[in-house]
Amino acid sequence: MLRVEAVTKRFSGLVANEDVSFDVGAGQIVGLIGPNGAGKTTLFNCIAGFFPPSSGDIRLDGVRIAGLRPEQCAKAGVGRTFQIARTFTSMTTRQNVMVGALLRDRRVRHARRDADALLDFVGLSKSADRAAGSLTISEQRRLALARALATKPRILLMDEVMAGLNPSEVREAVDVVLRIRERGIACLIVEHVLEGIMPIADRIVVLDDGRKIADGTPAEVSNDPAVIAAYLGD
């Protein structure tokens, strides 16, 4: 579904990603891991349109999305969350999700209905009318997921949804991700919290220093000596 082909991203002299290639199939959960500075978020930003890759190609269901602007990527079916939740603080929880829903249907009434359904899906119905800025970090992360889901994406890019959460919150997040997969949405997840991502991922892609050093099942990757070296040497 998502094909990343030989993507390289350079920033005036610094090579953040080099010749990275991998696929994410429909309904798969793919984890993107690697030590700090490996270029994971840069890659995300390329896929989501926040900057164009310096070279290489990115395709969604065969259609080229490399170089499209973020809003165009969203329309094409790429949803994403950010490391910092970036909640719309002047709106309520429900209204935040509505912003996402309005992409597919400009009618506010319908967007409200869709938003309520999604809030229920992520378990935030009780807070629907609260100021979104007053939610906890873990709740704001789930809100960000609901918001992105409202745009009816085909693939959802999640940037460190589990960072800084306590174990029960991590389990909640894992639960939501699994339910997203059940809906047939592919998930590409950048994660440091390995206990969260390893158990649920279909495949893991490991980046180090901008390059892909491993690509396989969680079991294969955790036994890969190159991967172990990368993490230990960090």
Add this chain to the structure above:
Amino acid sequence: MNATAPTATIVDPPLGRRASATQVAMIATALVAAALLPLVVTSPSRLNLAILVLMAAQLGVAWNIVGGYAGQISLGHAAFFGVGAYTATILFMNHGVSPWLGIPLGGLVAASIGVIVGWPCFRLKGHYFAMATIAIAEIVQIFFTNWEYAGAAVGLSLPMTQRGWSVMIFNDKASYYWLALGLLVFSLAVNFVIEKSFLGYYFRAIKDEPDAARSLGVGLLVFKQIALFASSFLTALGGGLYAFKELYIDPPSVLSTGLSIKMALAAILGGVGTLFGPLVGGVVLTAIEEGSRSFFGGSGRGTDLILYALIIIGVAIYYPRGIVGWFVERRARRQAKSLRSEVVDVAG
């Protein structure tokens, strides 16, 4: 850094909740009372004061669409006001075009200029954008000051040969009052419709978190342009009305940076991003100006400036959410407190 007004934990009531029956009744009553005011207040100077309030409020409402809701701090809106005033005046004086057509045309001219100018400017962030708006407005003022066709520095005086509704020139103040009231209500209606529609949600998203908005499919430029179009159109309508009320316009009176600041201030004092904020702001602003002018005398000693400035600074530092915002926040805090005490009751 992005140019947003502070929006921590409060949410403005109009967006999302249906207006209750009492709210609708209150608004209807206020409207009727406002419409009937000239029948009760007959002194021309008092009525003029009321007109100034309405006009200040209307300009604040217009600015609020792009500055308060969409978060794009424009400090050059006087350019639209002036273009509206000059367009309507020139069309009337040189081509006999009725203000009923000329003023809306002025609105379109101003809005078009806004779109052209917005294209490159909306890429700028934060203070760069604000400074660009100041620079553009100054250039427009210099341009008009040197344009003979538009009266240059001397300005334009509208002929008083004709009177009546067809030319929008009256002897009495009451008719101007109703025009100003009508324009204000129209501007509020536009604002209300925008706020309730998907545009309202998109504008706020752009103001709060532009990158997140983009990731949800919201193109920043297109929606900022829409906000600016509506805002500049309404501002220019205000300029047109001003021209036909004062019957004299010149660059300092309709294009100055001071005027731009006042438009923004009416919205900020009252509460950016709220529907009725600019109304409150317009009242307070006019009260300050006229009050200090009559109280301290127009001796040119700058006392009104001092008072004005202290209020601006005070609001900027302590009440950035404006008067209405302060009320809303107080209510939100009370709600949160009662919610917490409920929880304590249950737990205890």
Add this chain to the structure above:
Amino acid sequence: MPTTDILLQTLLSGILIGLIYALVAIGLTIIFGVMDVVNFSHGEFLMLGMYSSFWLFALFALDPILTLPLTTMILFAFGYALYRLVIRRITDAPMLSQIFTTFGLMILLRGLAQFFWKPDFRSITHSSVEGTLSIGGIQIGMPQFVAGIGAIVVTVAVHQFITRTKTGAALEATASDRDAARLMGIDSQKMFALAWGLGAACAGVAGGLLSTFFPIFPEVGANFILIAFVVVNLGGFGSIAGAFWAGIIVGLVEVFGGLLIGPQYKLAIVLALFLAMLMWRPQGLLGKA
């Protein structure tokens, strides 16, 4: 086609006024560089410097060039105090608050000047730098010439302070990374206050130098604040060297634009340059983006 003499005259006067613009802009860029705040009231520091010179002259018959150091210190103290009393409350406030606070200050200072000193135009009728200077057939006013020299001297002094002293280094550190500087033990609040003092002093000196030939009135800052913005932007926010060269460029653009297109359009031409810069190279010639 203007004669060579006129061209040279224009060139020289452009450079001289440009040096003054540079000095004002350096103050503005220091404030912005260190704490990311755009000071809309910066022109009023210039105005206060002019009035300081004027009153020392009018009341005590002191020569404005002689009183420059005193004016500098007065404005430094004023800027420092302004930070401690007002600005520190908005260092981390949203941009709207920052813009309107400094804007409010602008109006307040103008109003106070009008209130205490009346809106009349004043001038320093005689000073040690009166008269004209002849350089190779071109006439330039002595005060303008001295002002230009003075501006260069102060610019160099400020540059040396920033690059050669420990405090200057601390200021630079705070400018590039406030939190890292704090971790190294540099007190941000002190640095911010220092930046304001220094910024005000630069504008104040410029005012003192200007007062020998420019009319003094409460709104005089308005002429300079917009140009100061343009210069700071052209030179790059936070770059002193940038502000210096940009000041000269803007001075030249202004006078040559006035010569070629018309003096009433001088400001418009400078502003058009500003807008062009914002579009194509917002970080300026030497600025950090």
